[in-house]
Structure formats: C-alpha cells, structure tokens
Amino acid sequence: xxxxxxxxxxxxxxxxxxxxxxxxxxxxxxxxxxxxxxxxxxxxxxxxxxxxxxxxxxxxxxxxxxxxxxxxxxxxxxxxxxxxxxxxxxxxxxxxxxxxxxxxxxxxxxxxxxxxxxxxxxxxxxxxxxxxxxxxxxxxxxxxxxxxxxxxxxxxxxxxxxxxxxxxxxxxxxxxxxxxxxxxxxxxxxxxxxxxxxxxxxxxxxxxxxxxxxxxxxxxxxxxxxxxxxxxxxxxxxxxxxxxxxxxxxxxxxxx
Amino acid sequence: xxxxxxxxxxxxxxxxxxxxxxxxxxxxxxxxxxxxxxxxxxxxxxxxxxxxxxxxxxxxxxxxxxxxxxxxxxxxxxxxxxxxxxxxxxxxxxxxxxxxxxxxxxxxxxxxxxxxxxxxxxxxxxxxxxxxxxxxxxxxxxxxxxxxxxxxxxxxxxxxxxxxxxxxxxxxxxxxxxxxxxxxxxxxxxxxxxxxxxxxxxxxxxxxxxxxxxxxxxxxxxxxxxxxxxxxxxxxxxxxxxxxxxxxxxxxxxxxxxxxxxxxxxxxxxxxxxxxxxxxxxxxxxxxxxxxxxxxxxxxxxxxxxxxxxxxxxxxxxxxxxxxxxxxxxxxxxxxxxxxxxxxxxxxxxxxxxxxxxxxxxxxxxxxxxxxxxxxxxxxxxxxxxxxxxxxxx
Numbered sequence: 001x002x003x004x005x006x007x008x009x010x011x012x013x014x015x016x017x018x019x020x021x022x023x024x025x026x027x028x029x030x031x032x033x034x035x036x037x038x039x040x041x042x043x044x045x046x047x048x049x050x051x052x053x054x055x056x057x058x059x060x061x062x063x064x065x066x067x068x069x070x071x072x073x074x075x076x077x078x079x080x081x082x083x084x085x086x087x088x089x090x091x092x093x094x095x096x097x098x099x100x101x102x103x104x105x106x107x108x109x110x111x112x113x114x115x116x117x118x119x120x121x122x123x124x125x126x127x128x129x130x131x132x133x134x135x136x137x138x139x140x141x142x143x144x145x146x147x148x149x150x151x152x153x154x155x156x157x158x159x160x161x162x163x164x165x166x167x168x169x170x171x172x173x174x175x176x177x178x179x180x181x182x183x184x185x186x187x188x189x190x191x192x193x194x195x196x197x198x199x200x201x202x203x204x205x206x207x208x209x210x211x212x213x214x215x216x217x218x219x220x221x222x223x224x225x226x227x228x229x230x231x232x233x234x235x236x237x238x239x240x241x242x243x244x245x246x247x248x249x250x251x252x253x254x255x256x
Numbered sequence: 257x258x259x260x261x262x263x264x265x266x267x268x269x270x271x272x273x274x275x276x277x278x279x280x281x282x283x284x285x286x287x288x289x290x291x292x293x294x295x296x297x298x299x300x301x302x303x304x305x306x307x308x309x310x311x312x313x314x315x316x317x318x319x320x321x322x323x324x325x326x327x328x329x330x331x332x333x334x335x336x337x338x339x340x341x342x343x344x345x346x347x348x349x350x351x352x353x354x355x356x357x358x359x360x361x362x363x364x365x366x367x368x369x370x371x372x373x374x375x376x377x378x379x380x381x382x383x384x385x386x387x388x389x390x391x392x393x394x395x396x397x398x399x400x401x402x403x404x405x406x407x408x409x410x411x412x413x414x415x416x417x418x419x420x421x422x423x424x425x426x427x428x429x430x431x432x433x434x435x436x437x438x439x440x441x442x443x444x445x446x447x448x449x450x451x452x453x454x455x456x457x458x459x460x461x462x463x464x465x466x467x468x469x470x471x472x473x474x475x476x477x478x479x480x481x482x483x484x485x486x487x488x489x490x491x492x493x494x495x496x497x498x499x500x501x502x503x504x505x506x507x508x509x510x511x512x513x514x515x516x517x518x519x520x521x522x523x524x525x526x527x528x529x530x531x532x533x534x535x536x537x538x539x540x541x542x543x544x545x546x547x548x549x550x551x552x553x554x555x556x557x558x559x560x561x562x563x564x565x566x567x568x569x570x571x572x573x574x575x576x577x578x579x580x581x582x583x584x585x586x587x588x589x590x591x592x593x594x595x596x597x598x599x600x601x602x603x604x605x606x607x608x609x610x611x612x613x614x615x616x617x618x619x620x621x622x623x624x625x626x627x628x629x630x631x632x633x634x635x636x637x638x639x640x641x642x643x644x645x646x647x648x649x650x
Contacts, residue, residue, distance in 0.1 A: 002358070009355035016348035017341060089339030093396065096304045096333050097356045099322040255307040 006098055006107035014111055019080045024115070027073035027158065028123045034066030035127040039134035046138055058218035059140040060150045063131020067154065067215070068187075070123070071161045071208065074116065075182050078165025081112045082247075083175035095256045105251055109166050109244065113159060120158030124151050146217040146229070153214030153233060160236050161186075164207055167243025171250050211236030257282055257435055258303060258404065262312030265298050265459075272298045273459040275312070280437045280454070282403070285430045287450030287467070288439040289548060291556045295459035296439045297335070300408050303437075304333055316404055328357035332397035333406040337389040337413075342382030346373055346392055349381060350399060357400055367395040386413030394422070405429055407438040411445055423449045443545035455548070457555025467544065474551045475542035479520050481527075482512040482536035494532045501526055512536065 014020050042062050046054070085091040085108075098104040128151045132139035140147050169178040186208050193203030203209055204225060213225065213232030227235065258280035265273040273295040280286045290296050301307040303314050305321030316324060316331055324330060340349050350364045368374045371391040376384070381392060390413050397405055407426075411419045426449050430436045440446050446453075446467075453470050455463040463470055483490040495505045495513060503518035515523055520539055527534050 005356055005358050009352040012348060012352040012355055013341075013344070016345060016352070017343045019343065084341055088341045089336055090341050091339075092301070092304075092306055092335055093339050093353065095306055096331075096335065097328040097353055099305045099324065099327050101322075253308070255301070 003103055003107055006103055007111055010107050010111040013108075014081060014115060017084070019084070020077065020115075023073050023077035023080060024119050027070045027077065028119060028126075030073055031064075031066040031070030031123050031158075032127045032130060034069055035063045035131045036066075036134055038065035039063050039131035043135050043138060052221060056218055056220045057138065058216055059132060059135050059138055060128065060147050060217040061215055062135065063128050064124075064150075064154050064212075064215045066127060067157065067212070071158060072183060072187060074120075074158050074162045075165045075186065076179065077116065078112065078162035079169040079175055079178045079182065082108065082166045082169040083173060083178055086173040087175055091256050101251050102248060105170065105248055109163065112166060113163055116162040117155060117159045120162075121152065121155030123158065124154030128154070140217065144217070149229065150215045150217050153229065156233060157211045157214060157236070160211055160233070160240050161208065163240045164236075164243050167240065167247045170247030171243070205235060207236045207239035210239075258314065258316050258437060259318075260299070260303075260312070260314040263299065263302060263309050263314050264311045265295070265302060265307060266310045271459055273302070273309075273456075276456065276459070276461055277312075278454050278461060278464050280435055281452070282435040283430055283433050284451040285426045285436045285438060285449050286452045286454060287446045288437060288454050288456075289441075289443075289446065289552075290439075290456040290462075291552050291558070293557045294457050294552075294555065296456065297408060298459075299456070300333075300335060300406055300439065303406060304331070304335065306335075326357060328353070328402075329359075329400040330402050331404045331406070332400055332402040333408075334390075334393040334397045334410055335406070335408050337386070337393035340381050340389070340392065343380055345378050346381050346384070347377040349392065350395055353396055354399055359399055363399060367398050370398060371395040387415055387418055390414055391418070394425075402434070404435045405437070407436075409440055410438060411440060411442060419445065443543070443548055447544040455551060457552045458557070460555075462551055462555065471542055471544055471547045474547035476516055477539060477541045479515045479518070479523055480508075480512050480536060480538045480540055481515050481523060481534060484533055484535055485511055490532045493530055494527060497526050497530045497532075498523065 039059075039062055042057075046057070049057070085094060094104060095101060128142070128147075132141075142148055142151065165178070165182055168182060169175065172178045172181070190203065190206045190208050193199040193206065194209050195203075210227065210232040213227065214229045216229065225232075260279075261277050263273055263276040264271070276295075276299060288296055288299075298307060299314075302309050303316065303321065305327075313320060315321075319325075321327060321331070344352075347364060347368065350367065351361060354361065354364050365374070365377070368377050371394050373388065373391055373395065376388065381389065384392065390410065394407070394410060397407065410426075411422050414422060423445065426436050426438060430451070438449065440449075450467055453463060453465060453467055454461070455470070463474075465473070481494065483494055491511070491513065495507075498505050498513075498515055498518060501518060501522065503523070504516045506514040506516075508514050518526075520537060524534070524537060527537075
C-alpha cells in the first residue's frame with residue numbers, strides 16, 4: 001500500500017471534520033488577536049518601563065505574546081486529530097484498512113503536521129506584521145538580524161506543539177485524558193516551573209520554554225540559558241521525537 | 257479462505273479465546289455463533305490483525321492479516337457499525353477508506369447506491385439510525401470488492417426489508433465464490449443464511465459442521481400425537497402402548513402427547529392396533545435455535561434470572577393466582593429436549609443422516625438421505641462418465 005494513498009485518505013479525514021476548522025481558526029484568531037492587543041499595550045507602556053526593560057525590549061517577541069494561548073488551540077487540534085480515531089472507534093476501521101500501523105501513524109501525523117505548519121507560518125507572519133504595525137516607532141523590521149528566523153520559528157513552534165500533542169494523544173488514546181494532562185502542563189505547570197527560581201533550571205528544558213526561545217530576537221540582559229534559539233528548538237524537537245516514538249511503539253504492539 | 261490454528265487470546269488472567277482452530281471456506285456462508293462474551297468479536301478482531309493472538313495464528317489466504325498485500329482490496333469487514341466519526345459525512349467516511357486502497361471515488365457512490373444510502377450521502381453519520389449505520393458499515397466492507405468478507409452482527413437494527421437484503425447479499429457473495437464469515441445472534445436468520453456453522457462457547461470450539469448436521473446432532477425432533485379430547489382413556493391406552501413399544505411419551509399442556517424414539521408410521525400402526533383414533537399425528541423438526549440452545553446452555557456466561565420485583569410487588573389480593581413464569585426465562589434446561597438418541601453424542605461431528613433420524617430410523621418426513629455411493633447405478637470410479645449423463649450435464 002503506497003504511503004501516498006494513506007496520506008490522501010488522511011487528508012480527506014482531516015478536512016471532513018468540523019473540529020479541524022474550529023481548532024485551527026481558534027489558534028489563528030487567538031494568536032493574532034492577542035499579539036495585536038499586547039503589542040498595542042506595550043507601545044503605550046514603553047515610556048513607563050525601567051531602563052533595563054527598555055534595553056531588553058524585544059518587539060518581535062512581544063508580537064508573539066498571543067502564542068501562549070494560541071498554542072492551547074494547537075494542542076486541542078493535535079489531540080483531536082489522533083484521539084478522535086479512538087473515541088469514535090474509527091481506529092478499528094482504519095487499522096483494518098491499513099494493517100501497516102507505522103505507515104498509518106506516519107501518514108496521519110504527516111498530514112496534520114503539514115496542515116499545522118501551513119497554518120502556523122501564516123499565523124506567525126500575520127501576527128508579526130500586525131504586531132509591529134501596532135508598536136509604531138518601537139517596531140522591528142523583518143530584515144533585522146534574527147527577526148526572520150524568529151518569525152519562521154514561530155510557525156515551527158506551533159507545528160511542534162501540535163506534533164507533541166499528537167504523540168501524547170496517540171499514547172494515551174483518550175481525548176479527555178490527553179487534554180487533561182497537556183492543557184495544565186503547558187498553561188500552568190510549565191509557567192510555574194519556569195518562574196520559580198528554584199525550578200527555573202529544569203523548567204527551561206520543557207518543550208514549550210525551550211522552543212519559544214526561537215521567537216526571541218533580543219536576549220534578556222541577565223540571561224544564562226545554556227542554549228541558543230536553534231538549540232532550544234532542538235530540545236523541543238527531541239521532546240516531540242520521544243512522544244512520537246512512544247506513540248509508534250505503543251500502537252505497534254497494542255491491541256486496537 | 258480463513259484459517260485459524262490454535263488461536264488463543266488472554267487479557268490479563270481472563271482467557272477470551274482458547275486453542276481455536278477452524279477453517280472458513282470460500283463459496284459458502286459460514287455462520288459464527290456463540291453466547292455473549294464467548295469470544296466471537298475477539299476472534300474477528302484477531303482475524304483482522306487488530307488484536308495480536310497470545311498464541312496460535314490466523315491467516316487469510318495464507319498470510320497473517322498485517323502482512324497481507326493490499327489488505328483492503330482482499331478483505332472487507334464490518335466489525336462495529338458505530339466505529340465511524342459521527343461528524344464526518346457518510347460519503348467522506350467511505351471516501352477516506354477508498355483512497356487508502358486506491359479505489360476511485362466513483363466506487364464510493366456505487367456502494368452508497370448498493371446499500372441505499374445515496375440520499376443521505378452528504379449527511380453526518382451522527383444522525384444515522386442503527387440500521388443506517390449498519391448499512392454504512394456494510395458499504396465500507398463492500399468497497400474494495402473483496403474476496404473475503406467478515407460481518408459481525410450485520411442485521412443488528414435493520415428493518416425486515418434490510419434483513420432480507422442482507423440475507424440475499426450474503427448468499428450472492430458466497431455464490432460468487434467469496435468467503436463470507438458472519439456472526440449473528442438471530443438463529444432464524446442464521447438458519448436461512450448460513451450453510452456452515454462454527455459455534456464457540458467460552459472461547460472454545462463447540463462445533464464446526466454444516467447446519468443440517470448441527471441440528472441433527474444437537475436436538476431431537478418429535479412427533480405430536482393427539483387423541484380425541486372427549487375420551488381421555490384413549491390417551492392413557494396409547495401412552496402405555498407406545499411406551500411398551502420403546503417410545504418416550506411426554507404429555508403436553510394442551511393434552512397432546514410428545515413422542516420420541518418411534519417413527520411416525522410406527523406410531524400410527526400402534527394406534528391402529530390398540531384401536532385408538534388420532535386427531536393429530538405430526539412431525540416436528542427441531543429448529544436451529546433449539547439445537548443451539550441445547551449445545552450452548554453449559555457455556556452461557558450471562559444468564560437472566562426471574563425478575564422477583566421484591567419490594568415493588570403489591571400483596572396479591574386474596575384468592576388471586578400468581579402469574580405464570582414466562583417460558584424460557586430463568587429456567588435452565590427449557591430448551592433441553594431429550595438427547596437425540598440413546599447413547600447419542602450431542603457434540604459429535606457430521607453423522608450419516610440415516611442414523612441421525614430423530615425416531616431411531618430414517619425419518620421419512622425429513623429430506624431424503626443422500627444415496628449411498630454403493631447404490632449409485634454408475635459410480636464414477638468404475639464407469640467413465642459420458643457427456644450424456646444427466647449428473648454431469650450441469
């Protein structure tokens with residue numbers, strides 16, 4: 001069975017359910033909307049900032065502020081793409097049609113990843129340009145050093161978040177369980193670990209904190225992070241790889 | 257051809273299927289029967305490679321399912337009609353399955369027509385009734401025009417017209433030389449559809465034989481004899497005479513007699529000799545349901561009890577009779593007619609119909625037994641077949 005056939009089938013699957021449209025458009029709207037809002041607020045606040053804050057002011061990163069909420073919609077997308085097969089029982093029909101489970105999983109994730117990447121990149125560029133427009137005189141230009149890398153990185157970050165969610169959902173199978181673990185993890189636990197000084201050193205190796213480094217152009221002054229932008233994205237990619245390998249191993253040996 | 261060899265599946269310490277070996281041959285509809293929880297669905301899932309057997313193996317056309325080349329074109333299955341994404345339109349559901357095996361979209365519209373869902377093709381399957389979902393599942397199984405078809409409870413929820421359609425569909429598929437393996441709880445339906453039966457109970461093989469052999473081996477037919485209601489002494493007289501002649505007599509509630517162990521002509525002769533007039537003398541062939549109940553009664557895991565309604569019942573008014581229990585409910589052995597014949601082997605393999613006659617002799621009312629080969633005028637081994645022989649003309 002050719003992988004292209006499975007990919008075409010997965011594309012039909014993904015475009016024929018409403019949840020795809022809803023989760024992805026929510027991710028786009030929230031990321032862009034919140035990015036614009038925070039950019040506009042930052043511009044007004046800029047004069048009241050301390051000297052140190054002004055020095056480390058990162059207009060690119062500011063415009064991506066919506067990502068912290070927008071990524072939750074990407075998580076929901078990633079979880080639903082995989083786990084709706086299990087929650088509906090469709091997985092049995094699917095695996096009966098594609099007994100090569102590796103091909104099945106790879107195609108499903110490839111299609112969903114491709115879609116996330118397209119949506120992520122568009123969102124990233126739109127939120128950057130609209131955000132910069134809001135920042136007025138404090139804005140960054142796309143030609144500035146590191147800015148293009150950060151904008152493309154924003155799209156990659158959203159994609160990797162979705163992929164990580166797909167891997168976790170394929171391991172856990174239940175959408176409720178997957179969302180119940182991923183949502184608090186990215187929304188609360190990661191933030192808490194990253195902001196408490198005692199756990200900061202561990203927190204920055206979590207997928208979202210490491211990955212979001214790619215979107216920073218200006219490094220904060222007292223920064224001692226042991227990895228650079230691409231290093232951070234690499235750490236995130238490692239998390240994704242582990243999740244997907246776990247998903248593959250479990251799918252391969254588990255009863256459907 | 258589906259072939260299982262020593263198939264065993266354990267979930268934790270529960271053994272769902274134990275040492276199951278059978279073959280499902282092409283060209284016939286093979287019924288798969290067993291009580292709830294006996295391992296039918298587990299076996300179906302193992303055939304489709306969804307569950308891995310703990311030991312043993314099952315192959316389709318010689319390959320384990322997961323290594324079958326282009327499995328979706330060779331095997332079609334309806335395992336669970338509810339196993340669809342409810343938010344996806346029926347046509348899209350079939351389309352994504354079709355694309356998996358390179359089946360053109362035209363075929364999707366074809367099968368939608370075959371199962372009669374063309375009018376709701378673009379509706380979400382969430383709103384489908386049980387029967388519509390079943391039709392959608394059957395459409396998915398037919399999609400690849402496969403040689404091997406598996407159906408788990410295909411008539412569940414279908415209307416009578418749909419049941420008739422499925423029955424004819426199964427027969428037509430088998431007549432085209434395909435392998436059709438179908439499980440069902442509807443015995444009457446199975447009796448009409450299947451040619452061959454595989455029966456399991458508690459995960460083990462109970463029977464693997466043709467439907468006629470199964471009925472003959474697992475249940476007894478009987479003769480119903482009625483003497484004039486107006487003269488009860490005639491009944492006593494006949495009972496005594498039949499018992500003397502070696503038959504078994506059981507009185508029925510309405511005054512008739514249920515006689516086993518004697519052929520009908522013999523009963524008539526006895527009546528004539530004892531000068532008893534008969535109002536009725538009729539043969540009763542056991543049904544598949546009766547035979548099935550008899551065989552599986554020891555292997556049923558989930559059995560209903562009589563609903564006592566304790567605490568819900570009003571005290572009966574004085575003089576009122578308590579209601580009669582419903583036949584078959586909470587009465588183990590209701591479906592257990594006497595064994596087929598003295599020293600009968602209830603679970604034995606195929607038997608010569610002449611010996612399996614319920615009255616201890618060839619049953620003249622049953623289908624005529626096959627001619628013994630020795631009695632054939634021109635055995636093919638001794639005389640070369642000529643083209644004019646009617647036997648070979650077809």
